[in-house]
Amino acid sequence: MEKGTMLLVEDNPDDVELMLRALKKNNVTNNVFVMNDGREALDWLFGEGAHSERDTSEMPTVVLLDLKLPKVDGFEVLQRIRADDRTKLLPVVILTSSREEGDRLSGYELGANSYVCKPVNFEQFSEAVRQLGLYWLLLNEQPPS
Amino acid sequence: MRIGLRFKWVAVVVFLILFVSTAICVVTIRRGTATIREQLNERCVTLTRGMAHNSEYGLFTRNKEVLTSLVRSIMEAPDVSYCAVYDKAGGLLAGDGDIDEGTLKIDIDTSSRFIKRSGPKKGGVLDIVVPVVSKRVTPGSSETSLFPDEEGGSGEAGEELALFQEERVSSKELMGFARVGISEARGLRNIRGLTNDILKVSGLVMILAIMITILCVNRLIKPIQQLSAATQRFAEGGLLPKVNVSRNDEIGILAGSFNKMMNDLRQTTTSIDNLNREIISRQETEKELRKTHDKLKASNTELESFSYSVSHDLRTPLRSMDGFSQILLEDYGEQVDQTGQDYLRRIRAASQNMGELIGDMLQLSRITRAELTREEVDLSGLATEIAGRLSENDREREVDFVIEPGITAHGDKRLLGIALENLLGNAHKFTSKEPDSRIEFGTCTTCKAAYYVRDNGVGFDTEYADKAFGAFQRLHTTKEFPGTGVGLATVKRVISKHGGRIWVEAQVGEGATFYFTLG
Numbered sequence A: 001m002e003k004g005t006m007l008l009v010e011d012n013p014d015d016v017e018l019m020l021r022a023l024k025k026n027n028v029t030n031n032v033f034v035m036n037d038g039r040e041a042l043d044w045l046f047g048e049g050a051h052s053e054r055d056t057s058e059m060p061t062v063v064l065l066d067l068k069l070p071k072v073d074g075f076e077v078l079q080r081i082r083a084d085d086r087t088k089l090l091p092v093v094i095l096t097s098s099r100e101e102g103d104r105l106s107g108y109e110l111g112a113n114s115y116v117c118k119p120v121n122f123e124q125f126s127e128a129v130r131q132l133g134l135y136w137l138l139l140n141e142q143p144p145s
Numbered sequence B: 001m002r003i004g005l006r007f008k009w010v011a012v013v014v015f016l017i018l019f020v021s022t023a024i025c026v027v028t029i030r031r032g033t034a035t036i037r038e039q040l041n042e043r044c045v046t047l048t049r050g051m052a053h054n055s056e057y058g059l060f061t062r063n064k065e066v067l068t069s070l071v072r073s074i075m076e077a078p079d080v081s082y083c084a085v086y087d088k089a090g091g092l093l094a095g096d097g098d099i100d101e102g103t104l105k106i107d108i109d110t111s112s113r114f115i116k117r118s119g120p121k122k123g124g125v126l127d128i129v130v131p132v133v134s135k136r137v138t139p140g141s142s143e144t145s146l147f148p149d150e151e152g153g154s155g156e157a158g159e160e161l162a163l164f165q166e167e168r169v170s171s172k173e174l175m176g177f178a179r180v181g182i183s184e185a186r187g188l189r190n191i192r193g194l195t196n197d198i199l200k201v202s203g204l205v206m207i208l209a210i211m212i213t214i215l216c217v218n219r220l221i222k223p224i225q226q227l228s229a230a231t232q233r234f235a236e237g238g239l240l241p242k243v244n245v246s247r248n249d250e251i252g253i254l255a256g257s258f259n260k261m262m263n264d265l266r267q268t269t270t271s272i273d274n275l276n277r278e279i280i281s282r283q284e285t286e287k288e289l290r291k292t293h294d295k296l297k298a299s300n301t302e303l304e305s306f307s308y309s310v311s312h313d314l315r316t317p318l319r320s321m322d323g324f325s326q327i328l329l330e331d332y333g334e335q336v337d338q339t340g341q342d343y344l345r346r347i348r349a350a351s352q353n354m355g356e357l358i359g360d361m362l363q364l365s366r367i368t369r370a371e372l373t374r375e376e377v378d379l380s381g382l383a384t385e386i387a388g389r390l391s392e393n394d395r396e397r398e399v400d401f402v403i404e405p406g407i408t409a410h411g412d413k414r415l416l417g418i419a420l421e422n423l424l425g426n427a428h429k430f431t432s433k434e435p436d437s438r439i440e441f442g443t444c445t446t447c448k449a450a451y452y453v454r455d456n457g458v459g460f461d462t463e464y465a466d467k468a469f470g471a472f473q474r475l476h477t478t479k480e481f482p483g484t485g486v487g488l489a490t491v492k493r494v495i496s497k498h499g500g501r502i503w504v505e506a507q508v509g510e511g512a513t514f515y516f517t518l519g
Helices: A013-025 A038-046 A074-083 A101-109 A122-139 B005-061 B064-075 B185-235 B250-335 B338-369 B379-393 B413-430 B462-468 B487-497
Strands: A005-009 A031-035 A062-065 A092-096 A114-117 B080-087 B092-097 B125-133 B174-183 B375-378 B399-403 B408-411 B437-443 B451-455 B502-507 B511-516
Touching: A005 A013, A005 A038, A005 A122, A013 A031, A013 A122, A013 B250, A031 A038, A038 A074, A062 A074, A062 A122, A074 A092, A074 A101, A092 A122, A101 A114, A122 B250, B005 B064, B005 B080, B005 B092, B005 B125, B005 B174, B005 B185, B064 B080, B064 B092, B080 B125, B185 B250, B250 B338, B338 B413, B338 B487, B375 B379, B375 B413, B379 B399, B379 B408, B379 B413, B379 B437, B408 B413, B413 B437, B413 B451, B413 B487, B413 B511, B462 B502, B487 B502, B487 B511
Parallel strands: A005 A031, A005 A062, A062 A092, A092 A114, B399 B437
Antiparallel strands: B080 B092, B080 B174, B125 B174, B375 B408, B437 B451, B451 B511, B502 B511
């Protein structure tokens, strides 16, 4: 499973660690880029700030986006992604602890492709990550560039 | 200047009385005077005519003695001042009384009146002169007879003799003149007397009438004045007065109505005051309520954001705990002994348990805060769905769900769904040790409840029935059956919100039946 890259936007290092491990365990060993806050994520995506040298013609296959992020929060990142022509069609999966109806509504309204709640149980969590990886990196057809 | 009612009344009545009295007086006096005068004249003329008639003979025979005795007899009549007979040339033949000796100056003028009367010139003496004419009327003459027919005095046209009629005398027939002077003094005295009497009586009557009027007007006016004064006092802001009038006429009715009006007004004022006071106190209460409402609203909003934090932030560390414990087990499991592995498992279990607790707590608080939106809910349908899901998630078991069809209720679909989920989920859980699990959902018409959920699971001691609904209260250990003890508390909150009741009948080893109503 070598196709595609994943952008993981998550501030909690424990969650990052668990996710990476789950991905590895399930052989979703694609390139995973981890950004720890909204600002960094946007900079990386659009090749600005600290990541101005990045080749922005190469966009990730999918973005796994947490909502609670420092500096720029998940919703704003999503908005910016959808606002820019380069990333308008980029698949974004919201991966968050919040089950709140309001958050779900906002997520879909702002254009998220999917909304997944992070389970507390590690096995379930692993399984969720595996399925996400399988689906978005392998099964899902990317939008034409 | 305001003219009082009494003054007006009295003035009007007095004026009326005066006017009427004066009018009557005047009319009466004039009439009386006229009558007396008339009578006097009549008498005078009659007397003089009689004398003229009787002196015919004397004049004809030129007998002075006859004339003198005639004159004397006439003089005896009352009021006669003087009396005389003249010859046709005007020479005095016989006379008596206060008379000027001299020729009677008479204008023998056929066109003028012959019988004259002299007024006050002669000191109030009526002077009548009647020509003495022989009765013989020349045949063919058209003169009017001086004297009326003896038979009643009606002429050709039935005319009566007027006192001062024009009389023409032909000198041929004239024999002489009879003259009588009648003193008006007595007549005048009579008139004066009459006038005095009338005036006196009139005056007396007037005074009496005026006095009576004043008295009556007073009696009439007094209550009106009272009423007027009372209303004025009231208008100027005084207390509500009462009028003491006990009469049976319109004024009495007016006073009575006035008193009643004042009474009603008093009552209305009192009730208005009361109402005002009540309004003020209600407004105060409203203010307080509003304050409380605002506080509650703020409180709720705080709870809302607290729940959000809880749901999000508390879960994250739990995940770490659970995750890394598991990883430890997986990756370093061989390096840890059984006890260590057991401890790690406990850590995992504890964090998962906490996760569930958080979820249940959140749900419970959300239910308490939620607004009820009532609609027709198909409970049978809901129950069937839930039953399906429970069976799906646990394919190894065979559970017999008996759901009565067509059960509906008027309530909040989401909340009722949660309640049923908990009840059926519990039933499913506590029958897990039964080989033949049977879960029923239906309506009960005979008992007080509307609905029930029955299972033939492990049951519990009815002694703990009340405890079952307490939050975080459990009647079994986690080892026997998992759970946080919030499920039934949640159900109870939902039922209470709908205004209903829930209770349970259970037996150890036989199962439990939960009954509930929905208000």
